[in-house]
Amino acid sequence: MLIAELRRRLGSLALDVRLEAPPGETLVLVGENGAGKSTILNLLAGLLDPDEGRIELDGAVYYDAAAGVCVPAYERAIGYVFQDYALFPHLSVAENVAFGLRAAGTARAAARDRAGAALARVGLTALAGRTPGELSGGQRQRVALARALVLEPRLLLLDEPLSALDPQTRREVRAELRHALRGLACATVLVTHDPFEALVFGREIAVVEQGRLAQVGSRDDLLRQPRSRYVAELLGLNLFTGRVAARAPDGLAEIATADGGRLHVVLDERGADGQEVLVAVDPREITLHPAPPSGTAQNVFAGTVAQLVPEPPFGERVRAVLDTTPPLVAEVTAHAVQQLGLREGTPVHASFKAVAARAYAA
Amino acid sequence: MTVRARRRRGERLLGLAWLTATALFLALLILPVAGLLLRVPPADLLRRMADPLVLQALWLSLTTSLAATAAVAVLGLPLAYALATRQFAGKRALEALVDLPMVLPPTVAGVGLLLAFGRQGLVGPALAVAGISIPFTSVAVVLAQMFVAGPFFVNAARAGFEAVDPALVRAAATLRATPGYAFRRVQLPLSRPALLAGAAMTWARALGEFGATITFAGNLPGRTQTMPLAVYIALQTDLEAAVALSVILLVVSFGLLVALRAVPRGARP
Amino acid sequence: MRTRYACLREACLVLTALAVIPAPAPRAAEPLHVFAAASLTEAFQRIAAAYEARHPEREVVLNLAGSQQLAAQIEHGAPADVFASADQRWMDDLVAKGLVAGTPRIFVRNQLVVVVPRGGRVARLDDLARPRVKVVLAADAVPVGRYSRQVLEKMGGDPAFGHAFGERVLANVVSEEESVKAVRAKVQLGEADAGIVYGSDVTAAARTSVRTIAIPALLNVVARYPLARLRAARDAAAADAFVDLVVSPEGQAILAEHGFLPGPPP
Numbered sequence: 001m002l003i004a005e006l007r008r009r010l011g012s013l014a015l016d017v018r019l020e021a022p023p024g025e026t027l028v029l030v031g032e033n034g035a036g037k038s039t040i041l042n043l044l045a046g047l048l049d050p051d052e053g054r055i056e057l058d059g060a061v062y063y064d065a066a067a068g069v070c071v072p073a074y075e076r077a078i079g080y081v082f083q084d085y086a087l088f089p090h091l092s093v094a095e096n097v098a099f100g101l102r103a104a105g106t107a108r109a110a111a112r113d114r115a116g117a118a119l120a121r122v123g124l125t126a127l128a129g130r131t132p133g134e135l136s137g138g139q140r141q142r143v144a145l146a147r148a149l150v151l152e153p154r155l156l157l158l159d160e161p162l163s164a165l166d167p168q169t170r171r172e173v174r175a176e177l178r179h180a181l182r183g184l185a186c187a188t189v190l191v192t193h194d195p196f197e198a199l200v201f202g203r204e205i206a207v208v209e210q211g212r213l214a215q216v217g218s219r220d221d222l223l224r225q226p227r228s229r230y231v232a233e234l235l236g237l238n239l240f241t242g243r244v245a246a247r248a249p250d251g252l253a254e255i256a257t258a259d260g261g262r263l264h265v266v267l268d269e270r271g272a273d274g275q276e277v278l279v280a281v282d283p284r285e286i287t288l289h290p291a292p293p294s295g296t297a298q299n300v301f302a303g304t305v306a307q308l309v310p311e312p313p314f315g316e317r318v319r320a321v322l323d324t325t326p327p328l329v330a331e332v333t334a335h336a337v338q339q340l341g342l343r344e345g346t347p348v349h350a351s352f353k354a355v356a357a358r359a360y361a362a
Numbered sequence: 363m364t365v366r367a368r369r370r371r372g373e374r375l376l377g378l379a380w381l382t383a384t385a386l387f388l389a390l391l392i393l394p395v396a397g398l399l400l401r402v403p404p405a406d407l408l409r410r411m412a413d414p415l416v417l418q419a420l421w422l423s424l425t426t427s428l429a430a431t432a433a434v435a436v437l438g439l440p441l442a443y444a445l446a447t448r449q450f451a452g453k454r455a456l457e458a459l460v461d462l463p464m465v466l467p468p469t470v471a472g473v474g475l476l477l478a479f480g481r482q483g484l485v486g487p488a489l490a491v492a493g494i495s496i497p498f499t500s501v502a503v504v505l506a507q508m509f510v511a512g513p514f515f516v517n518a519a520r521a522g523f524e525a526v527d528p529a530l531v532r533a534a535a536t537l538r539a540t541p542g543y544a545f546r547r548v549q550l551p552l553s554r555p556a557l558l559a560g561a562a563m564t565w566a567r568a569l570g571e572f573g574a575t576i577t578f579a580g581n582l583p584g585r586t587q588t589m590p591l592a593v594y595i596a597l598q599t600d601l602e603a604a605v606a607l608s609v610i611l612l613v614v615s616f617g618l619l620v621a622l623r624a625v626p627r628g629a630r631p
Numbered sequence: 632m633r634t635r636y637a638c639l640r641e642a643c644l645v646l647t648a649l650a651v652i653p654a655p656a657p658r659a660a661e662p663l664h665v666f667a668a669a670s671l672t673e674a675f676q677r678i679a680a681a682y683e684a685r686h687p688e689r690e691v692v693l694n695l696a697g698s699q700q701l702a703a704q705i706e707h708g709a710p711a712d713v714f715a716s717a718d719q720r721w722m723d724d725l726v727a728k729g730l731v732a733g734t735p736r737i738f739v740r741n742q743l744v745v746v747v748p749r750g751g752r753v754a755r756l757d758d759l760a761r762p763r764v765k766v767v768l769a770a771d772a773v774p775v776g777r778y779s780r781q782v783l784e785k786m787g788g789d790p791a792f793g794h795a796f797g798e799r800v801l802a803n804v805v806s807e808e809e810s811v812k813a814v815r816a817k818v819q820l821g822e823a824d825a826g827i828v829y830g831s832d833v834t835a836a837a838r839t840s841v842r843t844i845a846i847p848a849l850l851n852v853v854a855r856y857p858l859a860r861l862r863a864a865r866d867a868a869a870a871d872a873f874v875d876l877v878v879s880p881e882g883q884a885i886l887a888e889h890g891f892l893p894g895p896p897p
Contacts, residue, residue, distance in 0.1 A: 045536055074535050074540050089530075103539035147537070151537070480820060480821070580808070581806050582804070594809060599699065599772040
């Protein structure tokens with residue numbers, strides 16, 4: 001179990017976070033470049049020292065500013081997979097994997113055996129004698145992982161493990177890595193700037209924004225209750241702020257957004273009149289119609305299509321940005337776009353159900 | 363002329379200029395060497411090599427230059443490492459100090475060494491109390507060579523260390539490697555080509571050192587008369603002897619340099 | 632493109648300007664090259680100035696080095712009009728090779744003297760042979776070096792010093808310098824306890840840091856300095872004029888002021 005409180009100034013970045021990572025699970029740090037994610041990893045690893053704080057791993061205190069404790073990196077039971085893997089170019093694959101064992105004092109023969117076993121586990125025994133320069137990106141990633149894991153660390157740190165790969169390899173390795181991480185007994189902290197990767201790898205996701213944690217929660221938490229526009233945008237949701245304008249006894253409430261729009265949501269009892277709320281709507285819940293729709297949907301908006309953005313990788317899904325009040329982003333199939341004859345400027349009606357709009361106190 | 367033809371002509375002229383420049387430079391290097399080699403009949407060369415005075419000078423040259431190179435490598439390595447990896451106050455001044463011997467005329471360096479280590483120098487008297495007297499000894503020869511050739515090694519070693527990816531050092535730290543272990547197993551092997559090249563340059567400079575040696579160490583056969591000094595003195599009486607000595611020195615140094623370059627290089631990153 | 636060629640043009644202009652900046656009025660005649668032994672440095676600089684005062688259209692260029700080096704340079708074709716050697720041997724060498732015009736004349740003599748640092752360990756000639764005394768001599772190839780060894784040999788023959796004297800002094804030699812000035816320098820710096828140099832080397836400036844110990848005339852070696860015009864001299868008259876100046880009372884007075892003994896009467 002990792003418990004870390006980290007405070008550190010670095011250039012223009014003021015980092016102040018508190019993290020917990022239970023064993024056997026992966027905590028993902030996601031955020032934009034420069035937010036401080038890699039800095040957090042370096043602080044946990046001991047490659048950088050906090051200004052203040054405390055780091056405790058499985059009961060062992062690695063850093064405690066108050067008590068003056070600072071354990072050097074090479075004495076921490078961590079494994080680190082670097083963004084560009086940092087494999088030693090002058091050593092063979094087997095020697096790379098055995099490096100940490102030898103550095104820790106393991107005898108050569110024993111180290112060789114354990115390294116061999118680790119390589120076998122990732123299916124790279126055939127490459128044991130090669131040098132890193134002769135490997136492909138995916139192979140290098142596996143060697144880097146084996147090199148870190150052979151030391152049986154209590155905390156595994158991964159810095160953007162897929163960003164050095166081309167998109168095709170990335171997809172394959174992503175599945176492999178996910179599987180590998182699921183089977184680990186140690187706590188894992190993984191850093192990525194790609195929200196999709198965050199959702200794939202992480203049970204717990206921490207959104208890092210300018211040195212602070214904008215939000216920490218499970219995947220579902222974040223999707224359902226993003227606490228800031230940033231988190232919402234990160235995860236591609238529609239997020240509005242508004243005030244409760246009216247409440248009906250059956251739970252239906254009307255939220256007035258700043259720009260004069262009205263949303264109908266289901267609000268639980270805790271909401272009070274005039275209270276500020278956040279409303280999140282999944283783009284996939286929004287349906288588009290050429291004419292005002294009939295049906296039970298409480299939220300209907302008329303407007304024109306401002307932008308059509310096909311989603312990677314193949315553009316089968318399309319995000320339609322609408323200049324309704326409030327503005328909405330809907331996600332529909334390319335087929336639907338074609339069927340409705342949607343183009344920029346096309347007038348359209350968007351609708352979603354009140355239950356699809358999740359509102360909660362800001 | 364069409365644009366394409368003009369460009370082709372331009373390229374040809376450039377190639378010609380390149381060849382001419384290279385030829386001139388190589389001529390400057392080759393002609394003096396050829397002049398020396400062609401002057402001495404091989405039989406004469408072998409006869410002179412048997413002369414004890416010549417052997418003495420050659421032996422002294424080889425031992426002092428190798429000792430100086432080894433000493434510079436040991437003493438200069440930590441400095442090169444610090445310059446490559448750390449920032450500290452006064453770093454620029456230190457860099458200038460390291461470069462200083464390269465711009466100082468060797469004779470001036472010799473005078474400086476005397477004023478530092480001589481009987482009336484800065485530390486000379488203290489050394490004398492301990493029974494150590496440096497001028498006019500082989501130790502002085504080594505010191506003179508270390509002074510003038512040291513910067514070459516430090517700068518080459520520093521460049522070698524700077525070329526090592528810092529990420530590798532960080533990775534080593536995460537792999538239970540103490541800084542000392544990481545230095546031995548990561549930085550040193552990766553900078554080996556640069557270190558060897560630096561050592562070769564240092565040794566070559568030490569071998570050819572004259573001005574500082576004759577000023578600080580003096581000139582005494584067997585103790586301080588290195589090959590360059592022997593050549594200079596011989597030049598005053600016997601040109602043929604001087605040429606023969608020069609050729610001997612030339613052949614020995616060239617042979618050693620070639621041998622050094624044949625040492626297998628480290629891994630390419 | 633414009634900037635590149637503009638720079639080139641400007642550079643050419645600057646270079647041309649530098650080339651035509653008026654130099655000091657060029658002398659009408661070729662300079663006179665005088666090759667002289669290093670020990671004649673200060674004296675010949677004054678004599679050269681005197682010559683130029685008398686012959687303003689001619690510049691005197693002095694090449695000062697060890698006589699052996701100068702002889703070697705002359706042999707290899709260096710442009711020299713007059714040669715003043717510190718040793719008859721090197722002049723004889725050139726005469727044998729047919730490079731000298733006429734007969735060389737001895738224009739000055741120099742005798743050897745022992746120099747020691749002020750307040751040093753060596754006070755008398757005997758001290759040179761004491762153990763752990765550091766003696767510096769010029770290398771044997773240098774004329775003064777050869778003479779120094781001759782003096783030591785002579786001292787060995789004198790009962791006042793004993794026959795092992797020369798060997799013991801030679802055993803004390805820690806360095807064989809390549810020029811007499813280097814010998815003097817080592818003594819001035821206090822690195823050597825004693826050195827043997829020419830009387831002319833003990834200049835007023837040197838006296839601030841060194842003392843001399845005279846060598847008895849009977850044991851001393853007097854170097855005879857030959858002077859001659861060289862066959863390759865471009866202007867024989869000018870070269871002869873210089874030679875004449877050196878042997879004239881004016882030249883001889885200058886030389887005497889610098890510690891030389893007068894040349895033997897013709």
